[in-house]
Amino acid sequence: MTSYFSDYADLCFEAFGDRVKHWITFSDPRAMVEKGYETGRHAPGLKLHGTGMYKAAHHIIKAHAQAWHSYRKKWRNKQQGLVGISLNCDWGEPVDINNPRDVEAAERYLQFCLGWFANPIYAGDYPEVMKDHIGRKSEEQGLDMSRLPEFSLQEKSYIKGTSDFLGLGHFTTRYITERNYPSRQGPSYQNDRDLIELIDPNWPDLGSNWLYSVPWGFRRLLNFAQTQYGNPPIYVTENGASQKEHCTQLCDEWRIQYLKGYINEMLKEPLLSHMHMVSEIVVPTVCTLCTLIAALLLMLLLRSQS
Incomplete structure (x- = not known):
C-alpha cells in the first residue's frame, strides 16, 4: 500500500505541482485509523480493537515518508514546493497540575494523540510512553509481542525528518486525570492510554457533545508542538465550530466569539519567540x-x- 500511495502522490505532483506548492499527504490520520479499524464507524468498517488502528497508522507513516522522499528526489528542484502532514489533537490539561500522576496522564494523552504520528516524523520513532504502555499491556494480555508495530533501524532513519511543515488541527480541550482502576474491557486504544477525560461545565457548549470553546488550550497546544518538535513551521489546518442551532437568519454570534478567541490565542507571541x-x-x-x-x-x- 505504501508503494501504491507513492505512485498516486507522484501522479499528483506531476499533474498539479506547477501550481500546488504546499502538499499534505494525510489529513487527521488518527481519526481515519480509529474510526476505520477500531470503532468501525468509517470505511472499511473494521473493529480490530487494539491492533488494527496501530497497524494502519504504521503504514500511513511509512507511506507519508515515501511520498516526501519521492517529492524531494524527483520534483522539489523543479517545483519548489513543500510536503507535510496534518495532525488533529485536542489539548490535554492536568486536572491537578501539582499531582505528578495527572501531569503524566496529560502528557500521555498528548503523546497518544499528536506524538503518535509526529514523533516518528520528527524524532524517528513512536513516543516512549506509547511503546511502554502498549508493550506492558500486551504482555499482561498474554501476547508474545507488543500490539504496537516496530520500525526497523532503516525505517526510523528513512522516516525521520520527512516533513517541511506541520499541519495542526485543533478544536477543543479536555482535563486529564490518571485512571486508577483496571479496565474490564479487552485491548483498545482507549484502554492503552490509562486516563480519564473530563470537561469543565462552565466551558461554553457549542451544540456538539464533544465540542467546547476553550481558546487557551489552543495556545498551549501550539507551544507544545513548537517546543516538542524543534520549532517547525506550523499551519493551522482545521479549526471552527459546528452548527449550534437551526435558524433561518444570521445567528452565529457564538461562532464569531469562538473564532475570535482561538485566533487571538494563535496570534499571541509564541513561547519560543520569547526564548x-x-x-x-x-x-x-x-x-x-x-x-x-x-x-x-x-x-x-x-x-x-x-
Missing part, C-alpha cells in the same frame, strides 16, 4: 550593560587611587 528574544536581544544587552558598568567602576577605582 529567541531572550537569547538574541536580552542576553547581549545585559552583557553590554555589564561591560559598561565594569568599565565605569574601573575608571572610578583608578581615579580614587590617583
Whole structure:
C-alpha cells in the first residue's frame, strides 16, 4: 500500500505541482485509523480493537515518508514546493497540575494523540510512553509481542525528518486525570492510554457533545508542538465550530466569539519567540550593560587611587 500511495502522490505532483506548492499527504490520520479499524464507524468498517488502528497508522507513516522522499528526489528542484502532514489533537490539561500522576496522564494523552504520528516524523520513532504502555499491556494480555508495530533501524532513519511543515488541527480541550482502576474491557486504544477525560461545565457548549470553546488550550497546544518538535513551521489546518442551532437568519454570534478567541490565542507571541528574544536581544544587552558598568567602576577605582 505504501508503494501504491507513492505512485498516486507522484501522479499528483506531476499533474498539479506547477501550481500546488504546499502538499499534505494525510489529513487527521488518527481519526481515519480509529474510526476505520477500531470503532468501525468509517470505511472499511473494521473493529480490530487494539491492533488494527496501530497497524494502519504504521503504514500511513511509512507511506507519508515515501511520498516526501519521492517529492524531494524527483520534483522539489523543479517545483519548489513543500510536503507535510496534518495532525488533529485536542489539548490535554492536568486536572491537578501539582499531582505528578495527572501531569503524566496529560502528557500521555498528548503523546497518544499528536506524538503518535509526529514523533516518528520528527524524532524517528513512536513516543516512549506509547511503546511502554502498549508493550506492558500486551504482555499482561498474554501476547508474545507488543500490539504496537516496530520500525526497523532503516525505517526510523528513512522516516525521520520527512516533513517541511506541520499541519495542526485543533478544536477543543479536555482535563486529564490518571485512571486508577483496571479496565474490564479487552485491548483498545482507549484502554492503552490509562486516563480519564473530563470537561469543565462552565466551558461554553457549542451544540456538539464533544465540542467546547476553550481558546487557551489552543495556545498551549501550539507551544507544545513548537517546543516538542524543534520549532517547525506550523499551519493551522482545521479549526471552527459546528452548527449550534437551526435558524433561518444570521445567528452565529457564538461562532464569531469562538473564532475570535482561538485566533487571538494563535496570534499571541509564541513561547519560543520569547526564548529567541531572550537569547538574541536580552542576553547581549545585559552583557553590554555589564561591560559598561565594569568599565565605569574601573575608571572610578583608578581615579580614587590617583
